[in-house]
Amino acid sequence: MTDQAVDTDGVKLSGHAATEGHFLGRTRELKELCADIERAGLDTLAGNKPPRARVLLIAGGPGSGRSALAGELVRRVAGRYPDGVLRARLADADGTPVPAERAARALLAALERPAPAGASEEDLSACLREALAERRAIVLLDDAAGAEQVDALLPDTPECLVVAVSAGPLTGISDVRPCTLGGLDTKSALELLTRRIGSVRITVDPRSAEGLVEACQGHPVALILAGGWLAARPKSAVADLAKQLHAEGDEGTPLSRLFALVHHGLAPTAARTLRLLSLAPAGLVDAHTASALAGCSIGAARSTLDDFAALGLLRPVPCTPPQYEIPGCLHPLLRAAAEAHERPAELQLARARMLERTVRLLQSCRAVTETDNPQAREKLQGMPSALRFPSPQAAAEWLEARRPALLGAARLAVADGELDTLARRLMAQLVKAMVAHLGAHDAAPDLYGVHQLVLDVAERRGLPREKAAALLNLGDVDARTGRTAQALVRYRAALDAGRQANDPYATGRAMESVGGAHLELGDYERAADWFGRALAQRLARDERADAARLYGRIATAHTYAGRYGEAQRGWRAAVAVHRKSGDVGAQARALSELARVQEYAGRPEESLRTCQEAVEWAHRAQDARLRAALHLRLADTCEHLGDPAAARLHRGAAERILGDEAPGTESEPENTADACEIRSTPAED
Structure with a gap:
């Protein structure tokens, strides 16, 4: 495993030459730290096997060079740890501690291990320890705010080394080897x-x-x-x-x-821009952020940021497009200067301009992927050239580079409480952009947090429709990750909110989701009952496709419960609805399921006839895979009826169909509407 960097590193200014990147001084500290790695711990002296990784602590105030010293130590000893280096930053630029859950998720991503969306801190910590159990790696934890953060990320193996960077002691973690920094010689x-x-x-x-x-x-x-x-x-x-x-x-x-x-010593305009940078989310600044905050052109903002970097006020972050990080030790000074020189209304206006610019960039980021949508192309062409991305690849790179700042902007906007309309627009566009570029599955961990923020705003502002949408989205993620009981609670709350908002979409979706949760939990009676309630609403609104799907779900619940008569009636009703709506493919699939239930019910002759009818409809729908599957089922049924010759014919037909199918056929696109939709946001897109 190669050296993995998670988030940004801290302020690498002490001990580093800003221009050449060489480490300076700290010779004594480095020698002591290297010796501490080999020194026997308290467990070893007591004759016990060390239960956890060795922890080295580099303590010092922000800007003291603690991160640079940790980086140099890791560079020197990395050869002893063949499984590489993992880095996580445990505080934002303004000093806000990063939840251990977020840090554990980032470390698991660097290890290419799955981290279920919405999983608790305990579960993610356990996953991380399991992933590191058989590895010999270094874990560098920068800007730790306290022992609790570090303890949640400690590997349960003495083969790993943890280097923690903090302002003070890590009381509560046993056998920590501290190294306290003063000034440079x-x-x-x-x-x-x-x-x-x-x-x-x-x-x-x-x-x-x-x-x-x-x-x-x-x-x-x-x-x-x-x-x-x-x-x-x-x-x-x-x-x-x-x-x-x-x-x-x-x-x-x-x-x-x-x-x-x-x-x-700065010019008044530059000094004001510098002060307003304290509003930058996650302490990350690019030309668009500075331009929006200061109300200047992007070119002027880019030049000003370069000047600040030359003065040592910002640190360049190696990424594309270029951006800068505010050193953590300077952030309190920037914030104090902004509060002293700027009126609160001016700071709020600057924050609003920044959020509005972010919303428009996210709109452009998503629109550039919709190459087949004339309206999206027209919308994109109507944007200023500075806000347009030259290609989907450039938009994806921007989204990846700015993702910490974008998520930080959403958190800050919600915490502010005065810009909820902008916050809602920002979160809606962030969800759409991330789904467009990453897909619903890969974006789910970040989107889970965004949906929680949407829920916070909806509850604060009394918006039942948005509350229902957020609860449905969160419930869907919980259900997909095995937290079915928690999902059921969210679905019931979404149903209450949907009824309060008089939103038939939300109530119908919630009732069906409640039924699905009961089905997953094995309560088939309640599942069928809730599907029936949702079906009654769909029939009243003449929503045929949804009604046919619900007939099928009711039949599925009855099948699991062993009530094959009710299941057959459900699938026949689904077939009838599909026939009326003219959906040939859906009709073939419903007939296929009906044949399956008839076989379960011990009626192979009926199953054979239904399956043959399904083959005909699948042929009309040009669904080769369904035809092949039906021929295989027919072969099994023929064998059960004592007709091996017919069974061989059907298997041969299935093989020919699959052989004729074009290789590399793409699967149907993932349906992301239910999982990622944020409804009732402003329609501007």
């Missing part, structure tokens, strides 16, 4: 400055350079900002920056003083 700090501004200004005034390092207390990000400030002012001496820092006084940290200095 003077030599490494000067080398970091040299790589940012060159050697001349440091060589001509080494005392001032050392004084600047001392004023920064060796804090790596502070040194990066100092280097960025000097790099932007080639005529300024190191002593000039040191004097300005001293003029700022001793209030705050070196990082906060340097940030204030850099912020004040």
